[in-house]
Amino acid sequence: MIEKALKGNRSYWIWIAFLISVIGIGLSAYNQQRWFGLTVTGMGRDISWGLYIAQFTFLVGVAASAVMVVLPYYLHHQKEFAKTVIIGEFMAVSATLMSMLFILADMGRPDRLLNIMLYPSPHAMVFWDLLVLSGYLAMNMVSSWAMLGAERKGVPPKAWVKPLIYLSIPWAFSVHTVTAFLYAGMPGRHLWLTAVLPPRFLASAFAAGTALLILVSFILKRTTGFDTGKEARAKLAVLATYAGVANIFFLGTEFFTAFYSNVPTHKESLQYLFFGLEGHYQFVPLMWFSLISGVASIIVLLVPALRKSTPWLVGACSALVLSIWIDKGVGLILGGFVPSPLQEIVEYTPTATEIYVTLGIWAIGILLLTVLLKVVVAVKMEKEQ
Amino acid sequence: MMNEERREFIKKTALGVLVGLGTVSGIVPAFSLEKTVLPLWDEKPVPGKIRWGMLIDTRKCKEGCQQCAAACHHAHNVPDFRNKKDEIKWIWQNPYQKVFPTASQQFVSKEIQDRSFLALCNHCVDSPCTKACPTEATFKRWDGIVAMDYHRCIGCRFCMAACPYGSRSFNWQDPRTAIHDPVTTYPTREQGVVEKCNFCSDRLVKGQQPACTEACPEQALTFGDLNDPRSDIRQLLETNETMQRKPELGTKPSVFYII
Numbered sequence: 001m002i003e004k005a006l007k008g009n010r011s012y013w014i015w016i017a018f019l020i021s022v023i024g025i026g027l028s029a030y031n032q033q034r035w036f037g038l039t040v041t042g043m044g045r046d047i048s049w050g051l052y053i054a055q056f057t058f059l060v061g062v063a064a065s066a067v068m069v070v071l072p073y074y075l076h077h078q079k080e081f082a083k084t085v086i087i088g089e090f091m092a093v094s095a096t097l098m099s100m101l102f103i104l105a106d107m108g109r110p111d112r113l114l115n116i117m118l119y120p121s122p123h124a125m126v127f128w129d130l131l132v133l134s135g136y137l138a139m140n141m142v143s144s145w146a147m148l149g150a151e152r153k154g155v156p157p158k159a160w161v162k163p164l165i166y167l168s169i170p171w172a173f174s175v176h177t178v179t180a181f182l183y184a185g186m187p188g189r190h191l192w193l194t195a196v197l198p199p200r201f202l203a204s205a206f207a208a209g210t211a212l213l214i215l216v217s218f219i220l221k222r223t224t225g226f227d228t229g230k231e232a233r234a235k236l237a238v239l240a241t242y243a244g245v246a247n248i249f250f251l252g253t254e255f256f257t258a259f260y261s262n263v264p265t266h267k268e269s270l271q272y273l274f275f276g277l278e279g280h281y282q283f284v285p286l287m288w289f290s291l292i293s294g295v296a297s298i299i300v301l302l303v304p305a306l307r308k309s310t311p312w313l314v315g316a317c318s319a320l321v322l323s324i325w326i327d328k329g330v331g332l333i334l335g336g337f338v339p340s341p342l343q344e345i346v347e348y349t350p351t352a353t354e355i356y357v358t359l360g361i362w363a364i365g366i367l368l369l370t371v372l373l374k375v376v377v378a379v380k381m382e383k384e385q
Numbered sequence: 386m387m388n389e390e391r392r393e394f395i396k397k398t399a400l401g402v403l404v405g406l407g408t409v410s411g412i413v414p415a416f417s418l419e420k421t422v423l424p425l426w427d428e429k430p431v432p433g434k435i436r437w438g439m440l441i442d443t444r445k446c447k448e449g450c451q452q453c454a455a456a457c458h459h460a461h462n463v464p465d466f467r468n469k470k471d472e473i474k475w476i477w478q479n480p481y482q483k484v485f486p487t488a489s490q491q492f493v494s495k496e497i498q499d500r501s502f503l504a505l506c507n508h509c510v511d512s513p514c515t516k517a518c519p520t521e522a523t524f525k526r527w528d529g530i531v532a533m534d535y536h537r538c539i540g541c542r543f544c545m546a547a548c549p550y551g552s553r554s555f556n557w558q559d560p561r562t563a564i565h566d567p568v569t570t571y572p573t574r575e576q577g578v579v580e581k582c583n584f585c586s587d588r589l590v591k592g593q594q595p596a597c598t599e600a601c602p603e604q605a606l607t608f609g610d611l612n613d614p615r616s617d618i619r620q621l622l623e624t625n626e627t628m629q630r631k632p633e634l635g636t637k638p639s640v641f642y643i644i
Contacts (some may be wrong), residue, residue: 031533037576038540039557044470048545048555108540108555110578115520115539126519187513187634188549265487307388341502342479343486346469 026360065209066092151227191269206243294323456600464563507638
């Protein structure tokens with residue numbers, strides 16, 4: 001089936017060549033990081049995680065959001081999602097791969113990665129996270145490839161495929177819950193030490209991931225003529241909207257608890273991110289941009305007339321993804337380190353090397369997604385003819 | 386010809402004897418080059434029997450004196466990069482509000498505001514760092530010391546995020562370039578692993594006091610077994626009012642302060 005990815009028009013190959021060159025730049029930057037150490041990044045003793053772990057967190061959310069099409073299609077037989085479901089699953093595959101690569105990029109000694117499995121430590125959340133992530137990657141890849149293969153041959157899928165898909169539904173929730181537990185169990189980091197973190201992770205994931213799926217569906221329609229259907233996009237838009245509403249609601253509850261209780265440790269990080277702390281305002285403009293674009297996109301999505309218009313839908317979905325990327329991919333991780341355990345405010349700016357590595361990993365994920373979706377489109381279009 | 390063979394034979398024999406001596410000194414403690422025999426080690430270690438702890442009498446700590454940190458960092462080949470981002474430190478001085486940010490900050494006397502307070506690994510009983518470590522590279526020893534295995538650490542820095550005291554440092558670059566006066570009694574580290582205070586487990590095994598405790602000209606530091614009611618440290622804890630850092634987090638630090 002994979003041979004279908006080897007036949008494409010000129011723009012397909014230009015796109016592939018572009019992605020490969022970005023991967024090349026990323027690899028050379030990573031080579032520099034391996035040689036000189038993580039000192040080439042913007043991270044330091046006080047802000048010891050940065051862009052990489054932030055991307056990891058955001059992408060696990062995108063991966064988990066596949067459940068927003070898998071669950072309605074397989075459990076509730078929502079036929080509108082027939083053409084979308086495999087796109088969601090393959091998005092989950094590439095997002096999971098990217099998130100694992102970001103963990104690898106962040107490690108000081110990636111050559112010792114297998115130590116996590118050689119010395120299994122159930123008390124460490126990383127151990128569970130690696131288990132659920134690799135399991136999720138495998139089950140999504142295997143089940144969606146098997147479904148597509150069966151569809152191509154015009155035969156019903158093998159008996160084991162459906163149970164695997166059913167298993168992937170609770171697994172998707174577990175993937176993002178465990179990711180939230182990575183942060184929510186640390187006694188000294190008060191921005192993360194909150195029981196609302198896992199539900200908020202799920203809400204922001206379902207909003208951003210679903211909005212991204214709508215955008216990918218538009219891109220596919222534009223570039224290949226393969227249309228997953230207006231009804232599917234309309235339903236996804238409703239799902240993204242309410243997940244977005246839930247996300248803003250959870251953020252509001254964080255604000256209430258922190259500022260009404262007035263407990264300094266609870267409010268300092270939020271204060272730093274949104275209002276500035278002791279003369280430091282590094283993330284304030286970015287966080288307000290995130291909040292305003294998030295709220296604005298949800299308002300647009302809530303109005304049926306706007307939601308049904310393609311330009312408005314594309315605009316709102318892009319704004320929602322960007323808003324959550326900033327909130328979860330920048331604010332949440334960096335904000336957790338400020339103030340430091342010794343009450344210091346340290347600023348963080350990613351270096352060029354760090355940004356190149358990040359772009360390189362994104363390019364790997366997008367390349368994988370492009371190849372997988374190329375096969376999907378070829379198989380589906382063949383069937384339609 | 387004959388001569389060469391003889392020379393070769395003598396060389397190999399000498400090498401063999403050296404290897405044999407080395408092995409014997411490794412296996413039989415009496416022949417060891419560096420004495421590691423202590424009453425402590427005569428019996429099998431019982432987990433939890435000993436809990437090493439430290440009491441810092443901050444009233445005795447003189448401003449501008451850096452002898453404890455200098456002795457520690459020298460004894461453990463701690464690099465000095467002279468920049469805050471890559472900084473590695475095992476023990477260092479800080480003002481009151483940084484070491485005790487959750488203690489009362491209102492109407493603190495000028496004298497306390499000006500005083501230096503030492504910060505180091507607390508060797509917590511319920512240590513968040515060892516819980517977060519996915520490879521057991523940092524772990525609780527039988528005597529309460531939170532130790533590091535530099536050869537197992539994968540450099541994920543989870544322990545750094547988990548530590549509520551900022552006691553852990555990461556080797557952002559090769560530390561060996563920044564060790565100005567290296568010692569041969571403690572290993573250097575590699576790029577990409579985490580390190581921190583080890584309560585001088587390397588010195589305790591030789592029957593010595595921790596380097597910082599020994600170096601302090603004012604005897605401000607008292608090191609001892611918190612589980613032994615007759616130890617000096619327990620006597621001082623009985624007779625003085627003391628503080629721990631962030632006790633509200635439930636980590637049960639083994640480092641105490643007299644303010």
